[in-house]
Amino acid sequence: MTRTTLLLLSFVLAGCATATVATPVPQTSTAADSAEALALFRENIDAIHKRDRPRYIATYLPSPRLARNGPGGLELGFENWPARTSNSWPDTLMARDLTVVPLAPGVVYGSYRYDVRYGDSVSTGVSERVFVKTPAGWRIAVTSAFGSPLVFSPRP
Secondary structure (H helix, E strand, O other), X not given: OOHHHHHHHHHHHHHHOOOOOOOOOOHHHHHHHHHHHHHHHHHHHHHHHOOOHHHHHOOEOOOOOOEEEOOOOOEEOOOOOHHHOOOOOOOEEEEEEEEEEEEEOOEEEEEEEEEEXXXXXXXXXXXXXXXXXXXXXXXXXXXXXXXXXXXXXXXX
16 A cells, blocks of 8 residues: 555544454454445446436545545545536546455445546556445545556556
C-alpha cells in the first residue's frame, strides 16, 4: 500500500473503529462484513455502468470526513464533491480483481483494477475503497483512483 493509503486507513480506523489492533475480529463478523462490503462495492460499480447518479452517490458516506484521493491529492468532504453534480460518466468501465479485506468490525478495505474509456482516452489503474458500517448501512468512507503504467505486472 502507498503511504497515502496507509494514512487514509489510519484516519478511517481512528474515526470509525472502536476495536484495538490486538483485538481479534470474530470470524462471523469478518465473513459478514466482507460479504456486505463486497455487495456495496458491486452496487457502486453497477451504478457507474448504469449511469445512475443517485444510486452511485448513495453508496458514499455523506460526511465532511469522506476522503477522496487521486493524483491531485487528498480532498475531504461530501457536500463539495464534484461527482455529486457532474454529468460525466465513462463510456466504459471494466472493473476486475475486486478484493475486500476486513480490517476491524465494521471496517473493510477494498480494491480493484480498472480500465476506463472516456471517448478516445483510455486509462488503466487501481482504485481503492474503505467501507464502514453505519446506522444507515454500509457506506464508502474513503475512495481513491490512481492511474498506472500501461501494463500491470502479473498478479501473484
